[in-house]
Amino acid sequence: MITGIGASPGIAIGKAFVLPNWEWEVPEQRIDVADFAREFERVYEGIRTSKHEIQQIRDELCEVVGREESHIFDAHIAILDDPVFMNEIQGIIQRQYKAAEVAVKEAIDHFVTMFDLLDDDYMKERALDIKDVGNRLLKHLLGVPEIKLPSDTQPFILIAKELSPSQLVNTNSDHVLGIVTLAGSTTSHTSIMARALGIPLVVGVEAALKEPITTGQSLIINGTDGAVYIEPDQDTISFYRQLQQRQSDDKRRLQHLVNTPSITPDGKALRLDANISSLKELDIALAGGAAGVGLFRTEFLYMDRNRFPKEEEQLAVYRSVAEKLGGENLVIRTLDIGGDKHLDYFQHPEEDNPFMGYRAIRISLDRKDLFKTQLRAILRASAYGNIKLMYPLITSVDEVRAANEVLAEAKSELDAEGLDYDRDVEVGIMIEVPAAVMIADLLACEVDFFSIGTNDLVQFTLAVDRMNEEISHLYEPFHPALLRMLKLTVDAAKAQGIRVGVCGELAGDMRALPLWLSLDVDGLSMSAHSILPMKERVLLTERKACSGIGEKLQRCRTSRELIAELQIFMDKLDEKTANG
Numbered sequence: 001m002i003t004g005i006g007a008s009p010g011i012a013i014g015k016a017f018v019l020p021n022w023e024w025e026v027p028e029q030r031i032d033v034a035d036f037a038r039e040f041e042r043v044y045e046g047i048r049t050s051k052h053e054i055q056q057i058r059d060e061l062c063e064v065v066g067r068e069e070s071h072i073f074d075a076h077i078a079i080l081d082d083p084v085f086m087n088e089i090q091g092i093i094q095r096q097y098k099a100a101e102v103a104v105k106e107a108i109d110h111f112v113t114m115f116d117l118l119d120d121d122y123m124k125e126r127a128l129d130i131k132d133v134g135n136r137l138l139k140h141l142l143g144v145p146e147i148k149l150p151s152d153t154q155p156f157i158l159i160a161k162e163l164s165p166s167q168l169v170n171t172n173s174d175h176v177l178g179i180v181t182l183a184g185s186t187t188s189h190t191s192i193m194a195r196a197l198g199i200p201l202v203v204g205v206e207a208a209l210k211e212p213i214t215t216g217q218s219l220i221i222n223g224t225d226g227a228v229y230i231e232p233d234q235d236t237i238s239f240y241r242q243l244q245q246r247q248s249d250d251k252r253r254l255q256h257l258v259n260t261p262s263i264t265p266d267g268k269a270l271r272l273d274a275n276i277s278s279l280k281e282l283d284i285a286l287a288g289g290a291a292g293v294g295l296f297r298t299e300f301l302y303m304d305r306n307r308f309p310k311e312e313e314q315l316a317v318y319r320s321v322a323e324k325l326g327g328e329n330l331v332i333r334t335l336d337i338g339g340d341k342h343l344d345y346f347q348h349p350e351e352d353n354p355f356m357g358y359r360a361i362r363i364s365l366d367r368k369d370l371f372k373t374q375l376r377a378i379l380r381a382s383a384y385g386n387i388k389l390m391y392p393l394i395t396s397v398d399e400v401r402a403a404n405e406v407l408a409e410a411k412s413e414l415d416a417e418g419l420d421y422d423r424d425v426e427v428g429i430m431i432e433v434p435a436a437v438m439i440a441d442l443l444a445c446e447v448d449f450f451s452i453g454t455n456d457l458v459q460f461t462l463a464v465d466r467m468n469e470e471i472s473h474l475y476e477p478f479h480p481a482l483l484r485m486l487k488l489t490v491d492a493a494k495a496q497g498i499r500v501g502v503c504g505e506l507a508g509d510m511r512a513l514p515l516w517l518s519l520d521v522d523g524l525s526m527s528a529h530s531i532l533p534m535k536e537r538v539l540l541t542e543r544k545a546c547s548g549i550g551e552k553l554q555r556c557r558t559s560r561e562l563i564a565e566l567q568i569f570m571d572k573l574d575e576k577t578a579n580g
């Protein structure tokens with residue numbers, strides 16, 4: 001068994017099919033000055049055909065996964081339209097007297113090397129996009145046929161060095177049980193799409209792999225924890241078949257809870273909302289039993305294009321989500337780029353500590369033009385549903401007030417233009433840095449609600465970079481320090497009478513439910529697949545029974561003690577339930 005990174009949940013069991021390298025031999029060919037015009041025309045023709053193909057893929061994908069994910073292909077078209085790309089190709093033809101395909105190959109290599117050399121995972125992913133588009137163009141210039149995956153065999157687990165979004169879309173998803181890539185990250189476009197398509201995916205196995213996986217080898221992959229079993233024994237296969245069966249049984253068994261309100265047996269209503277980043281994910285969330293949306297990560301709307309989305313474009317998305325929710329909660333978080341989330345078309349500075357750098361509300365307050373465009377779109381969408389606004393990475397009262405000033409300006413503009421919006425739109429903040437926890441009492445006087453972002457709060461409280469594999473064992477959401485942070489935040493919110501919820505990964509961790517009930521938070525927002533299992537637990541767990549555990553947990557000295565205490569509590573509860 002080797003371990004990679006789980007990038008799209010689910011278990012796949014089957015035979016491997018290794019995707020051949022998408023890299024063709026391009027024979028050296030010299031040309032004369034008289035041939036320049038013909039070679040340029042060949043490149044233009046190749047670009048036209050490639051664009052046509054990409055547009056078709058985008059439109060087909062749009063039907064399956066929705067508009068946001070299919071925007072990835074707009075970025076591919078933008079590469080083909082980019083004058084810098086074309087200038088490089090023309091330069092090679094003219095200066096070096098090389099044929100169109102040689103010039104295209106060299107231009108791709110040049111840009112891919114340039115992006116690959118940057119110490120930035122996001123830019124490395126963009127190198128993959130360029131390779132993807134470039135290979136498509138080369139394919140036309142060389143006249144080679146498309147690599148087709150087998151469709152006449154049993155479904156298989158696809159193995160690739162790296163997989164581009166185009167390749168993923170070209171796969172017949174009925175035939176692909178799961179995917180393993182040697183390189184890749186969970187934030188890549190390919191990973192985002194695999195999650196949207198529901199295909200289990202493990203990325204980044206290269207370092208762990210001693211020998212290459214070959215076509216026909218028997219495999220098990222777990223897209224949740226990143227485990228890959230090569231030629232597993234019969235016991236392991238039986239174990240995973242049972243687990244796979246249990247997961248699909250659980251899914252089916254819990255279906256009847258989709259519309260059931262999330263209330264404990266003694267009457268405590270604990271909202272279970274979904275974290276989403278696109279309209280498509282909203283459908284999955286609603287089918288998965290979400291009451292509403294507790295966190296709409298709007299940055300993905302900005303990521304898959306080649307320029308900032310205009311007010312009308314943003315309005316269309318926010319409005320569609322709000323209308324689909326029909327009056328249920330929709331918490332829209334303003335742009336949270338920076339850190340690991342970069343935009344192709346925005347100059348992000350080189351930073352030693354990007355998570356503590358120029359990001360989130362700091363960019364919004366620096367680029368008020370961009371911020372106001374987003375606020376106007378959110379405000380206008382608020383006329384169509386129950387929208388609440390949320391600012392990310394708040395560290396001071398000044399930041400909240402500065403953000404609210406821009407909000408007030410946006411409202412005045414809409415008033416002057418006679419455009420409708422919800423005049424009482426609520427404003428909340430993410431509590432995700434220790435400074436915000438320590439002044440939670442002051443911040444609570446400024447806003448309508450808090451949402452605790454445990455992903456960043458854990459990294460900043462423990463000084464553990466959430467992206468650094470080397471120290472991932474130190475990333476402990478159940479650390480006693482975090483527990484104290486949570487308590488301080490919830491107490492401050494309660495004292496001021498504002499709502500407080502949780503939206504980091506810990507919100508969906510079943511082990512933490514007694515903690516949330518003892519703290520008496522108002523709601524949890526999580527990935528869609530966690531909602532029904534959590535709802536089932538909520539329906540069985542008395543809040544009264546959890547009040548005692550709060551003090552015990554506060555006395556725990558280590559994460560391990562804390563987790564053990566929660567486990568003992570849950571075991572007792574299960575025993576009580578089993579005994580009726």
Ligand SMILES: C=C(OP(=O)(O)O)C(=O)O
Pocket residue numbers: 295297336432452453454455456457503504505
């Ligand atoms: C929800 C959070 O935000 P992000 O989108 O950074 O994970 C968090 O930090 O817990």
